Amino acid sequence: xxxTRRILMxxxxxxxxxxxxxxxxxxxxLTFWSWRQExxxxxxDAIKRFQAKEPNISIKFETYAPENYQTILSxxxxxxxxxxxxxxxxxxxxxxxxxxxxxVALDTQNVxxxxxxxxxxxxxxxxxxxxKIYAVPxxxxxxxxxxxxxxxxxxxxxxxKTWDELMAVCQALKAKNITPFANGTATAWQNETIVxxxxxxxxxxxxxxxxxxxRANFTDPRFVNALAKLKDVSxxxxxxxxxxxxxxxxxxxxxxxxxxxxxGSYEVANFKNQNPTLDLGVxxxxxxxxxxxxxxxxxxxxxxxxxxxxxxxxxxLKFIRYLxxxxxxxxxxxxxxxLSPIKGIKIEDPITQEVAKLAENSMSYLMLVRFxxxxxxxxxxxxxxxxxxxxxxxxxxxxxxxxxxxxxxxYKPFQK
Amino acid sequence: xxxxxxxxxxxxxxxxxxxxxxxxxxxxxxxxxxPILSAFAYAFYEWRGLARGDFVGLANFKExxxxxxxxxxxxNAFLHxxxxxxxxxxxxxGGGFFLAWLLxxxxxxxxxxxxxxxxxxxxxxxxxxxxxxxxxxxxxxxVNQALYTVGLDSWAKPWLGDSSxxxxxxxxxxxxxxxxxxxxxxLAGMQRIPSEIIEAARLDGTTEWQLLRNxxxxxxxxxxxxxxxxxxxxxxxxxxxPYVMVGLDGSPFGSTDVxxxxxxxxxxxxxxxxxxxxxxxxxxxTLIFLFIVVFASxxxxxxxxxxxxx
Numbered sequence: 194x195x196x197t198r199r200i201l202m203x204x205x206x207x208x209x210x211x212x213x214x215x216x217x218x219x220x221x222x223l224t225f226w227s228w229r230q231e232x233x234x235x236x237x238d239a240i241k242r243f244q245a246k247e248p249n250i251s252i253k254f255e256t257y258a259p260e261n262y263q264t265i266l267s268x269x270x271x272x273x274x275x276x277x278x279x280x281x282x283x284x285x286x287x288x289x290x291x292x293x294x295x296x297v298a299l300d301t302q303n304v305x306x307x308x309x310x311x312x313x314x315x316x317x318x319x320x321x322x323x324x325k326i327y328a329v330p331x332x333x334x335x336x337x338x339x340x341x342x343x344x345x346x347x348x349x350x351x352x353x354k355t356w357d358e359l360m361a362v363c364q365a366l367k368a369k370n371i372t373p374f375a376n377g378t379a380t381a382w383q384n385e386t387i388v389x390x391x392x393x394x395x396x397x398x399x400x401x402x403x404x405x406x407x408r409a410n411f412t413d414p415r416f417v418n419a420l421a422k423l424k425d426v427s428x429x430x431x432x433x434x435x436x437x438x439x440x441x442x443x444x445x446x447x448x449x450x451x452x453x454x455x456x457g458s459y460e461v462a463n464f465k466n467q468n469p470t471l472d473l474g475v476x477x478x479x480x481x482x483x484x485x486x487x488x489x490x491x492x493x494x495x496x497x498x499x500x501x502x503x504x505x506x507x508x509x510l511k512f513i514r515y516l517x518x519x520x521x522x523x524x525x526x527x528x529x530x531x532l533s534p535i536k537g538i539k540i541e542d543p544i545t546q547e548v549a550k551l552a553e554n555s556m557s558y559l560m561l562v563r564f565x566x567x568x569x570x571x572x573x574x575x576x577x578x579x580x581x582x583x584x585x586x587x588x589x590x591x592x593x594x595x596x597x598x599x600x601x602x603x604y605k606p607f608q609k
Numbered sequence: 610x611x612x613x614x615x616x617x618x619x620x621x622x623x624x625x626x627x628x629x630x631x632x633x634x635x636x637x638x639x640x641x642x643x644p645i646l647s648a649f650a651y652a653f654y655e656w657r658g659l660a661r662g663d664f665v666g667l668a669n670f671k672e673x674x675x676x677x678x679x680x681x682x683x684x685n686a687f688l689h690x691x692x693x694x695x696x697x698x699x700x701x702x703g704g705g706f707f708l709a710w711l712l713x714x715x716x717x718x719x720x721x722x723x724x725x726x727x728x729x730x731x732x733x734x735x736x737x738x739x740x741x742x743x744x745x746x747x748x749x750x751x752v753n754q755a756l757y758t759v760g761l762d763s764w765a766k767p768w769l770g771d772s773s774x775x776x777x778x779x780x781x782x783x784x785x786x787x788x789x790x791x792x793x794x795x796l797a798g799m800q801r802i803p804s805e806i807i808e809a810a811r812l813d814g815t816t817e818w819q820l821l822r823n824x825x826x827x828x829x830x831x832x833x834x835x836x837x838x839x840x841x842x843x844x845x846x847x848x849x850x851p852y853v854m855v856g857l858d859g860s861p862f863g864s865t866d867v868x869x870x871x872x873x874x875x876x877x878x879x880x881x882x883x884x885x886x887x888x889x890x891x892x893x894x895t896l897i898f899l900f901i902v903v904f905a906s907x908x909x910x911x912x913x914x915x916x917x918x919x
Contacts, residue, residue: 286878293657379860380860438742584770602677
């Protein structure tokens with residue numbers, strides 16, 4: 194223990210000397226951690242634009258592999274170190290690092306630009322226990338259906354509006370020997386994205402309201418019936434879909450061997466990168482009967498936060514204020530093809546425009562937004578039970594009952 | 610004070626011993642003993658993420674073993690570890706024994722095969738896991754393709770997606786990876802057997818099976834002891850192959866969940882429920898550690914007793 198303390202003190206002293214040296218040069222150097230290695234060029238560019246305004250602040254952008262990011266970050270923060278500016282995730286994941294007080298609370302005083310964000314985006318970066326915001330949100334994601342326009346045209350089908358139309362489209366594609374959905378269920382979390390992409394309209398906003406208020410739980414017929422429909426449409430997933438993992442199903446779609454992919458809006462840029470010739474479109478989850486509102490399931494990815502232990506909070510706040518401007522949001526949206534939640538941005542990419550338009554009518558990506566705060570998390574329950582149901586190892590009723598039972602262990606409204 | 614030559618020699622000897630012993634002792638304490646003890650200590654606290662909260666006594670251990678949320682997952686995983694131990698014992702160590710016997714008899718090209726059998730052991734587990742994941746792909750993997758080619762279409766399965774075959778598939782991948790190790794150890798054990806014993810048995814007209822059963826198997830008992838113990842430790846620490854091939858959740862629906870995966874998910878969180886609980890994680894790690902130490906020692910003592918000196 195003593196030794197660790199000594200090493201830490203040495204490191205702190207070293208850091209102090211370094212920052213003192215930097216101060217003499219009138220230059221503040223911030224470190225900025227992220228898990229987005231693939232967006233490095235974009236962030237370097239954003240930093241340059243920021244420096245054009247604030248020449249005295251320089252920023253070192255460092256990335257870590259996404260699967261280890263949370264571990265590395267929380268270890269560093271627990272040791273009283275870590276970067277000045279941190280890319281953090283949202284919801285339950287944010288709570289893990291915000292609850293112990295590692296992040297600076299933000300409000301319209303220290304970051305006036307927060308006024309320019311939608312309520313739901315800020316809620317994603319708010320700690321439930323104190324109601325304070327801890328990060329500037331950076332992207333909205335949506336679960337929907339991505340489709341290959343060329344395959345649809347060749348098969349003479351159009352994007353379906355209702356569930357019956359979807360089944361007819363699937364049948365028509367299958368008759369032409371085209372795999373309708375590239376999806377597979379071997380990777381657990383894919384089951385949750387499939388539910389979000391295909392069932393949101395059938396569940397409906399009122400279902401979400403009822404769940405949150407406790408008027409309904411997951412044994413509700415709306416949920417059970419939607420799961421039964423999913424089981425029904427799974428016959429049109431990729432062949433042997435129970436053994437097809439995320440990477441294989443992406444490959445199937447990118448290679449143009451399947452017509453649709455139920456999943457995240459983030460897939461579009463990814464698919465395009467792998468095969469630029471793909472002509473893609475998106476549509477919301479099909480509705481039960483004509484006239485019902487068509488919904489996509491949205492959530493916020495994460496945000497930019499300031500380390501509470503940082504010695505350069507002022508500079509760090511200046512930087513995240515820049516990351517909250519429409520100028521940055523526009524660049525973010527157009528370069529990364531991910532939708533920035535900042536109001537008043539100009540979108541160039543047609544598919545992103547389409548997603549933005551669909552997002553005006555959306556429900557939450559339910560389990561992530563509402564039930565990822567405690568164990569067993571709603572996401573884990575949904576994933577494994579839908580996986581089991583689609584493998585014909587349990588009925589939709591059983592799946593719904595299992596999910597409900599798990600959440601009821603901690604969610605008071607379900608315990609009645 | 611004058612130092613006699615004898616004292617000087619002792620002093621020199623002692624400092625030489627200290628010079629050799631102290632660095633490894635310090636190294637071990639710092640990087641092995643200290644982390645184990647601190648993990649043990651962490652298990653007695655409540656954690657919010659990686660921030661330590663209040664002392665909670667044995668509450669974490671209780672939750673891991675009997676808690677309504679955690680215990681079913683832990684016991685489910687434990688049974689899978691036991692399954693892996695038994696299956697690997699038969700396939701990996703048993704297979705190793707027979708491969709060693711084949712190599713021992715020095716058939717045509719045995720030098721090549723001796724190396725070939727060991728090559729997969731040298732590969733990185735990540736590569737082996739990834740390779741087998743491709744082999745087992747239900748639509749273009751060579752396993753199903755081979756079955757289609759020979760007309761066994763009904764045998765083709767989504768191996769890793771079917772809860773009845775997924776764990777078995779992991780065991781086979783692991784056995785393919787490591788079978789070279791028991792083979793080599795058994796081969797060395799067989800080569801230590803004095804050849805006159807085997808020749809005498811052959812002259813007495815034993816069958817091949819009698820020879821293996823009554824002569825070779827008892828005489829390679831020391832090899833069995835070490836292989837059994839290592840496999841026991843390996844099976845209860847099993848992580849890499851399941852992690853690479855089926856992911857942190859033990860997909861499909863927990864049918865391949867093992868203690869290593871449960872520990873990782875609990876302590877560090879997984880992709881879709883990144884709730885980190887270092888207290889529960891440490892408690893589970895401590896329990897796994899104690900289980901392995903106690904049973905591995907008992908096992909070694911028991912297996913030692915049946916070894917024969919020659």
